[in-house]
Amino acid sequence: MRALMNAVAPRYGNFMKAAATATSRIPFVQSGSGFNHRVSIACDCARWSSSNSRWKQRQGKDYFAREAKVQGLKSRAAFKLLEVAMERTKPNGRVVGIDLIPAQPPKGVSTIQGNFLSPVVQDMVKEYLAEFVQRRSPADRDAGAEENKEGVITERPSYIDAERAESIDSDREMSLNDGKLVDVVLSDMSAPWLQTSGFSSNTLSNPYSRMMNTSGMSFRDHAGSMDLCLAALQFASDTLRTGGHFVCKFYQGSEDKDLELKLKKMFAKVHREKPESSRTESREAYFVALRRKSDVTSEDVSK
Numbered sequence: 001m002r003a004l005m006n007a008v009a010p011r012y013g014n015f016m017k018a019a020a021t022a023t024s025r026i027p028f029v030q031s032g033s034g035f036n037h038r039v040s041i042a043c044d045c046a047r048w049s050s051s052n053s054r055w056k057q058r059q060g061k062d063y064f065a066r067e068a069k070v071q072g073l074k075s076r077a078a079f080k081l082l083e084v085a086m087e088r089t090k091p092n093g094r095v096v097g098i099d100l101i102p103a104q105p106p107k108g109v110s111t112i113q114g115n116f117l118s119p120v121v122q123d124m125v126k127e128y129l130a131e132f133v134q135r136r137s138p139a140d141r142d143a144g145a146e147e148n149k150e151g152v153i154t155e156r157p158s159y160i161d162a163e164r165a166e167s168i169d170s171d172r173e174m175s176l177n178d179g180k181l182v183d184v185v186l187s188d189m190s191a192p193w194l195q196t197s198g199f200s201s202n203t204l205s206n207p208y209s210r211m212m213n214t215s216g217m218s219f220r221d222h223a224g225s226m227d228l229c230l231a232a233l234q235f236a237s238d239t240l241r242t243g244g245h246f247v248c249k250f251y252q253g254s255e256d257k258d259l260e261l262k263l264k265k266m267f268a269k270v271h272r273e274k275p276e277s278s279r280t281e282s283r284e285a286y287f288v289a290l291r292r293k294s295d296v297t298s299e300d301v302s303k
Ligand SMILES: C[S@@+](CC[C@H](N)C(=O)[O-])C[C@H]1O[C@@H](n2cnc3c(N)ncnc32)[C@H](O)[C@@H]1O
Pocket: 001, 002, 003, 004, 005, 017, 018, 019, 020, 021, 022, 074, 075, 077, 078, 079, 081, 082, 098, 099, 100, 101, 114, 115, 116, 117, 188, 189, 190, 191, 192, 213
């Protein structure tokens, strides 16, 4: 992942991917060994069958899907996050990804398996972030230094990067006091729906195909995405520093204006975006909310 919700920030970022009406009671840090969720969705099988063939046809032609396959990524969705997140966190940032399904994190990324709709899981992520920041010793200011195969540092970060790390350390003390440790919260979560084909290719290491990202029913997709966006916004309210940014994927519908108004109260600038990699016929879109205002919480904007 590296890939969850999150293009993470230059410092301690948070990247969340995934989520749905499924429930995962026990969150796993890193590559969780279990796949513990249940999905309470009923579906019209005839409809699923035909929309699934269309999905397969589209995937065959889709440039981003082919590229993702080539790079061994789990889905075309990875590109949407990677476009935003990957290069943005070097050298001192940290990406934390949360998903219902287990994911093997690449270097510099932590993954937590859990249901982001659960306050228990959100608390666990907050604790993890706080511990990560506390554990980060002054020696970590060398983060970004290149090591050779024997573990010997052969190249150190520039003075600019070293100074940046210093200022992060002093900011850290302040941030620890109020739990606002995160620079960017990015949610690419979309409710997983029951899989209807491809069961023969399921494996624990490639579980993505066990779920589908849209139900084929626009209101259901919209309502599910609003729940996930609000959970991400609550998390951002608790953890995002003043001046930090928030991005969330949603499916357009009657309630998105209300979410946009909330974001406008909490952030200095809010954009609605439809990335190039998102199919034009899909109702999928993103809110990009920039520069969190000080002293405005999700409770304030819900009044
Ligand atoms: C569109 S995919 C995101 C893919 C991801 N951005 C990537 O790059 O691979 C949506 C993801 O949201 C996850 N998800 C859905 N509901 C979730 C929840 N309540 N908590 C955590 N993850 C959830 C799904 O498991 C799925 O992996």
